[in-house]
Amino acid sequence: MTKRVWIDMTDMRIWSGHMTGIQRVVYLNAKRFVASKEHDARFFAYSDTYDVFEEVDFAEIEQRIEYVPEEEQVAPEARSRSLKQLVKAAPRAVVRRVSPRVKERIPAEIKQGMKGGYRLGVGLLKRSKHAVKRRLRPVAPPQLAQVTFGPEDTVLIMGKSWDFPAMIPTLGRLKQAQGFKLIHLVHDMIPTLQPHCFGPGLFEPYTKTLFEVCALSDGILTQSKATATDVERFCKLLLIPAPPIKTVRLGDEVLDIDLPADEPSPDARIKQGEFVLQVGTIESRKNHQIVYLAYREAALRGIQMPTWVIVGSQGWLVGDVLWQMMHDPAVKDNIIILGGVSDRTKLWLFRNCRFTVYPSTYEGFGMPVSESLAYGKVCITSKTSSLPEAGSGFADLVSPYNTEEMLQAMVRYTDDAALHAREKEVAKYKPASWDGMFKDVSAFIKTIA
Amino acid sequence: MIRKKILIINTFPIKNAQGGGQKRQAALVEAYKRSFAQVQFVGIFFKDWYKDYDPTDIPLPAHLTPEVHESPHTADMLSGRAIFTDPTVKQKMTRLLCTFQPDIIEVEQVFPYLGLKQLLEELDMHPAIVYSSHNVEFSHKREILESVGMEKTRIDSFVEEIEAAELDLTANSDLVIACTQADKEFYENHGARRAVLARNGMAPIATTATAVEHWKKHFAKEHVNKKALFVGAAHPPNWVGLRQMVGLKVGFMPFDARIVLAGGIADHFRDAITEEYNPEHATFWQRVELVSRPSDESLGALLHVTDAIILPITEGGGSNLKTAEAILADKPIVATTHAFRSFESLKQLPNIYLADTPEAFRAAIVTALQTPPKKRTDEEQKLAQTVLWESCLKEAVNEVSKL
Secondary structure (H helix, E strand, O other): OOOEEEEEOHHHHOOOOOOOHHHHHHHHHHHHHHHHOOOEEEEEEEEOOOOEEEEOOHHHHHHHHHOOOHHHOOOOOOOOOOHHHHHHHHHHHHHHHOOHHHHHHOOHHHHHHHHHHHHHHHHHHHHHHHHHHHHHOOOOOOOOOEOOOOOOOEEEEOOOHHHOOOHHHHHHHHHHHHOOEEEEEEOOOHHHHOHHHOOOOOHHHHHHHHHHHHHHOOEEEEOOHHHHHHHHHHHHHOOOOOOOEEEOOOOOOOOOOOOOOOOOOOOOOOOOOOEEEEEOOEOHHHOHHHHHHHHHHHHHHOOOOOEEEEEOOEOOOOHHHHHHHHHOOOOHHHEEEEEOOOHHHHHHHHHHOOEEEEOOOOOOOOHHHHHHHHOOOOEEEEOOOOHHHHHOOOOEEEOOOOHHHHHHHHHHOOOHHHHHHHHHHHOOOOOOOHHHHHHHHHHHHHHHO | OEEEEEEEEEOOOOOOOOOHHHHHHHHHHHHHHHHEEEEEEEEEEOHHHOOOOOOOOEEOOHHHHHHHHHOHHHHHHHHHHHHHHOHHHHHHHHHHHHHHOOOEEEEEOOOOHHHHHHHHHHHOOOOEEEEEOOOOHHHHHHHHHHHOOOOHHHHHHHHHHHHHHHHHHHHHOOEEEEOOHHHHHHHHHOOOOOEEEOOOOEOOOOOOHHHHHHHHHHHHHOOOOEEEEEEOOOOHHHHHHHHHHOOOOOOOOOOOEEEEEEOHHHHHHHHHOOOOOOHHHHHHOOOEEEEOOOOHHHHHHHHHHOOEEEEOOOOOOOOOHHHHHHHHHOOOEEEOOHHHOOOHHHHHOOOEEEOOOHHHHHHHHHHHHHOOOOOOOHHHHHHHHOOEHHHHHHHHHHHHHOO
C-alpha cells in the first residue's frame, strides 16, 4: 500500500493577503514537500461545516499566495478579507471611528467592562456556534472530495487546529478506524500556561485541543526545546503518555526584495539609523509596556532615546497601554506605530533600524528575534521561555519584567561604538533555512511512519 | 409464617430506595415479610431530602430544619434523638409502639436508639432488640465529619455520643446483625451476645430493552467505544475514593474511552470541577461523562452496556452494595481491596483487577478496558449469585425468627 504524507492546509483556505507566522510555517514546508518528491505528499483541509476532511489542490493555494500584487500584501487592513474576518473586525472598526474625545470621557472601568463583555460574548458565541453546528451539521455534498487516510499514511498538522474544536477529535476517530500516523507541530502552549495573556474564551478550547493532540499524536514537533519541555510537562501533569517529541528550527525569513540602498524612508518621521524597531503583534504578552516604561524613565533622566517604531496589528489586552503611549506627553512624539506594513517597508525598516527589541514575556520560538539577527541587527530580547534559543547566543537577554535592565540594554546601543562592536558579533550568526526545517520534519516522519 | 410482630426503625424512608443504605433496608424488610406475618417499618427523616416516603414514615417537624441545615451530616442523630425529645415525633412513635405492640424491634444503625431506649423505658416495653448495623457507626461518623471539615471538638462530642449508644446497644441487644466479617468481630469483642453476618447484596439487575438501546445509541453518538462505570451517591467515601485512586488527571484513559459517573457522585463532580484556567478541570470532561440520578431501569442498562466497573473505595465501613452490584453485572471489575470487604471469597472470580495505589488502579482500568473478559464457568456463576439479597440475608432472618 502506498505511504502518503497528508499535509493540513486548513489555515491556508481563508487567506487574506498576508501570511501569519503559522501560515508561513505551513506554506513554506508544504512547498518543500511538493518540490522534494521524497514523500508522496497530498494536501487536505478540514471542513468545519461538514466535519470532514477534503483534499485540496496545493497548486491553487500556491497561485493565490505567490501572485498577489505587493500593494495587496498589507495586513491586517487587507482589502480582500473574507466576510468572516470583516465581521470579526467590525467592532474594532466601530471603536476606531469613535472620536478620541468621546473615548477619553468613558471611564476606564466601563471600557474594560465593555471589552471584557465583548470578548466573553465572542467566546460564548463561538462555543454555542460549535454546539449548534454539531447538532445541525449538514451532510457533506457528494462533490466534496473527502479524504480517505490509509493505514500506512502519515497526517501532518502544522496549523492552528485549535481554531476548530471538532477537528482533532474527528481526526482521532478516523485514526482509530483507519490506523494512520499523526504528527502535529505544537507551536506553543501559551494560552494554557499563560491564560492571563489572553481574554476569556481561549484557554478551554486550546487546552482541550492540546490534550487530544498529545493523546492522539504518534509524534510531536516543537519549534524550541522550551516548548518541548512545556509539552512534556503538560503530558506529565495530565498523565498523558507523551509521544516522541522533536524540536525543529524554523527558517529565518530574509525578504528577497530588490531594495536600493538609497530607498527613501516610508515615513518622513523615521530616519535612517535613528530608530529602534519592534516587530510583532501588539499584545500584552509582547510587552510593549516595558519598552514604554523604559522610554518614560529615560525621559525622566533626560536621556535622548531613538525613535521607537512599532510594526504590528493590535491584539490581546493592550488597549490601555497603547492609549497611554499615544497620549503621554513625555514620550508620545518619540513613538511611531505603523500597524501592518508591506514586505518592502518591512525590509527597509529592518535594514535601517539601529537595533531591534522583542521583550516578549513568553514565546513558542520568537521569529522576530531570529529575523533581526538574520538581517544583521542587534536584538534585545527576553531571557525567558524560548527566546534565548531564538537568540542562539547572539541576542542580548534581559528580564522582561525589569525596566532598568531594558533601559540600560537600549541605552548601551545609543553609542555607535558599542553598537558596531556588537554588530560584528551578530554578523557571525548563521541564519537557519526552511530547507533545514523541512529536512528535519521529513526525517521525523520517516522515524514515526 | 412466624406469628411474631417485628418493627424496624431507621432514620430514612425506603420507598423507591435509591441509596445503598435504603436498598439494604428495603431488602431486609422484604425478607422479613417473607417470614413474618406482621412487619412494620418506620423511617424518621428530614423531608427535604426524600421525595418518596410511606404514610407510616415520620417526617421531622419543620422547626428542626435549621438544625438539620446547620449540621447535615448528623441529621441521623437528630432523627434518632427526636424519637424521645421531640413532642410530635414522640407522640407518633408512642402511638405506633402501643398500637403495634412489636415482639421484636430491629434498630437500623444505632441512631434510632438515641431516643428509642428512653421511650421504651418510659413505656415499660421490653421487646427483643435486634441491632442491625450498616457500619461500626462511631468510627464511620468520625471519618465522615472529618472529611467535611467539621471542627474537632464538635466531632469528638458527636462521636462520643454515638459510641456510648452503640456499645450499649451491642451489649444489650438480643442479636447483632453485622454487614462485614470485620464488623461482626468488632461487636463480638464488645459484648454482643449473638452476632450474625449479613453482608450487602443486590436485587437482580433489572432493565428494559428500551433503556439498553438508549444507552447504546447514546455512547455510539458520542463515539465512546469503551466505558468504565462508577455508580455511587454523593457520599464522601465515594468521591474521596475516586479522587484518590483515579484523580482528576484523565490523560491515561484511551481516546475513545470514558469514565462514566452515575448517581449522586455525578452531581458532586459537576459542582466541583469548575475551576477556571485549571488544565485538570478543563480536560477532565474529555474522558468523563456524568449521568445524574439515573432511574433503576437506566442504571440497569448502564450496567448492561458498560465494559468495566470501577470501585475506587478506600474508606468507609460496611460492605459495599456497589461491589455486589458489580459482581452480579458480570463485567470486569477494577477495585481496591477495601471495596471487596466481606466479598473476599469472590475475589477469585475472573475479570477482577485489584489495585491499591493510584498508579496501579489507573493502569488496571486501561487493562480491563482493553482485555477481552473471560466467561464465567457455571460454578463461578453460582458463586456470583450469592451476592443476591436472598442469599446474604438468609442467616440473619433465620436468627431473628428464633428470638
